[in-house]
Amino acid sequence: MKLKELAEQLGLSQTTVSRALNGYPEVNKATRERVSQAAQKYGYSANANARRLAIGRIGAIGILMPRDRSERFGPHTSEFFSGLAEQLSQHEMDLLMSPSINNDELAAYRRLISSKRVDGIIITGPTLMDERVAMLTEAKFPFVLHGRTNIAAPHAWLDIDNAGAFRQAASHLIDLGHRHIAMIDGLKGHTFSEHREMGYREALVERGIAVDPRFIVHERFSDETGFHEAQRLLSYTPHPTAILAGSMMTALGIFRAIRSKGYELGKEVSVIAHDDVFPYLNASNMVPAMTTTRSSIRSAGSRIAELLVRVLDGEPVENIHEIWPVELILRQSSGPPVAPRR
Amino acid sequence: MKLKELAEQLGLSQTTVSRALNGYPEVNKATRERVSQAAQKYGYSANANARRLAIGRIGAIGILMPRDRSERFGPHTSEFFSGLAEQLSQHEMDLLMSPSINNDELAAYRRLISSKRVDGIIITGPTLMDERVAMLTEAKFPFVLHGRTNIAAPHAWLDIDNAGAFRQAASHLIDLGHRHIAMIDGLKGHTFSEHREMGYREALVERGIAVDPRFIVHERFSDETGFHEAQRLLSYTPHPTAILAGSMMTALGIFRAIRSKGYELGKEVSVIAHDDVFPYLNASNMVPAMTTTRSSIRSAGSRIAELLVRVLDGEPVENIHEIWPVELILRQSSGPPVAPRR
DNA sequence: GCGATTACCCAAAGCGCTTTGAATTTAGGC
DNA sequence: GCCTAAATTCAAAGCGCTTTGGGTAATCGC
The missing domain is CATH 3.40.50.2300 (Response regulator)
Structure with missing residues (x-):
């Protein structure tokens, strides 16, 4: 079922149906209701590619998976992803995981950008002078960094303390x-x-x-x-x-x-x-x-997704910096030093 | 840089440029070379959405992330994803992680299908009569299952023994x-x-x-x-x-x-x-x-991605079943029982 | 040397959606 | 009851790419 067919079924134009479904104001309440009902009934849902092509936004954010087993891919990764995805679903955005090819990370990022598969990128595990940050900043491609760098050029980041x-x-x-x-x-x-x-x-x-x-x-x-x-x-x-x-x-x-x-x-x-x-x-x-x-790295993921959405909405990146405090939870593995028994 | 502009630069039609880039035979070798050079030079890369809209294939496979903390989302997940992504990169496909919304998994799968964001789906952690398998089979949507079910309808799966x-x-x-x-x-x-x-x-x-x-x-x-x-x-x-x-x-x-x-x-x-x-x-x-x-769950992920590609290429799902043997690696945590000391 | 292939290349028609600019109704004002 | 403004709806023009259905020039067979 495509938009055209749905519109024909309803005896309306594609314009109106599209608007009704996307919540534009210039459509009669009764009409909108009728359209939603029909969409529901026929299980209509816009073709994501067509929609994105028309709208100019991809509707997905990307994250590169390092090919080697670096620090950046451990047990925390799935938690972080989970946080990201949870938040992104609120914005009807997808998370695209792209593996870096033949270990040329920077090239993988470039490819990701130029093929326009993502609106923005999340990068993690930076070094102090991270070249990815430098590259993306220069390319003016939207991204949010999980962590911090010493790079002066303004860019959005969230880090824990x-x-x-x-x-x-x-x-x-x-x-x-x-x-x-x-x-x-x-x-x-x-x-x-x-x-x-x-x-x-x-x-x-x-x-x-x-x-x-x-x-x-x-x-x-x-x-x-x-x-x-x-x-x-x-x-x-x-x-x-x-x-x-x-x-x-x-x-x-x-x-x-x-x-x-x-x-x-x-x-x-x-x-x-x-x-x-x-x-x-x-x-x-x-x-x-x-x-x-x-x-919680899950929370961080969730928040970072939120921040990236804000960057995409045009909020200046120089405003987007967060440092999260870290709690010290005292339990039994730490205590006053006791002299060894022998 | 878009196709049209690139074509103009080269003094060729969009058709020829597109064909040259996509490896079609009906284009002169010299021309193809010239086109590639130019594409390289201008950093041209097709807009993924437009391409997919035209081609009818999405170029991504999906995996749903359960919202709740089920068995399906643990430390093994990132390893599995990593395997998937590694293989998919060979086929220029993306991995789309979609979080399930308000815990209605089946609905999330339906949405994923109807919005045409993925060509196929990977599902993991099935139950014996998994309703997702039943649903996707009935909907005739391509998928590969990591695990097995008792469902009779033919479907592709890979499981360990x-x-x-x-x-x-x-x-x-x-x-x-x-x-x-x-x-x-x-x-x-x-x-x-x-x-x-x-x-x-x-x-x-x-x-x-x-x-x-x-x-x-x-x-x-x-x-x-x-x-x-x-x-x-x-x-x-x-x-x-x-x-x-x-x-x-x-x-x-x-x-x-x-x-x-x-x-x-x-x-x-x-x-x-x-x-x-x-x-x-x-x-x-x-x-x-x-x-x-x-x-290795990483290897399983890699192989499953490969199988899904084959399903998408039209291979009958009834041919796609793999059971991987599991090695028993003897080390020191197992030995003959010793009577307790007391 | 001429018709028939073959090799290359092109214009234009979609893919399914959003959005612009205009047309048609409906409501409001006097 | 007539004119204007507001509320709805629509036709058509893209979005950037692939692909169909021809063309044109080069090559071949005899």
């Missing part, structure tokens, strides 16, 4: 009496990683605690690296009595390392992990319950 | 000497869950071991349920000396429960988990390394 999260967590550990605090976070170069390290350093420096470079680890987020790095850290003398973990997966590995060394978690060694909030991995139900810096 | 996986795992445990084996799997009703239970039962029955209904648990996949259910199971007398876990997250919870009861994993209580293969959660690096039934 990574520095604050780690500063707060480290401060808290210091308050508890810890003096040897390590951090195992994501790969260097990524903004979030740099910011977290900054926050960590600030907390230590503020309290006059020397920063031991061996205690700052940047690695892929995985239980495996968490395990290995924590084992290494715990073999030092003195070893850290507290570890900040950049992800839940890392924390799982760290937990294992602590146990394998015979230490008690939350006593001899404390751990505070950053939690993106996964429905299937609950920090509060672990044993001991995990102290976390928490920020 | 869930029954075989659990049968194999249970058999192995029996070989090791276990007589009290439990399973904690996903929610009842889902095909994979039913099949796994079937496999488990078969293995026990085959060896003359009575099936204890208390030992069969169906729950959401999460570390939390793994923990609670395993705790419950281990409080029975006699308690299971081995547990099959339906997911890695469940297994994490089970591990915790075993430890919290003071049992040694792989000795007093064995665990075999199903592993979809996550880059960030590696079974072989756990301590003890986890015995798993392994099947």
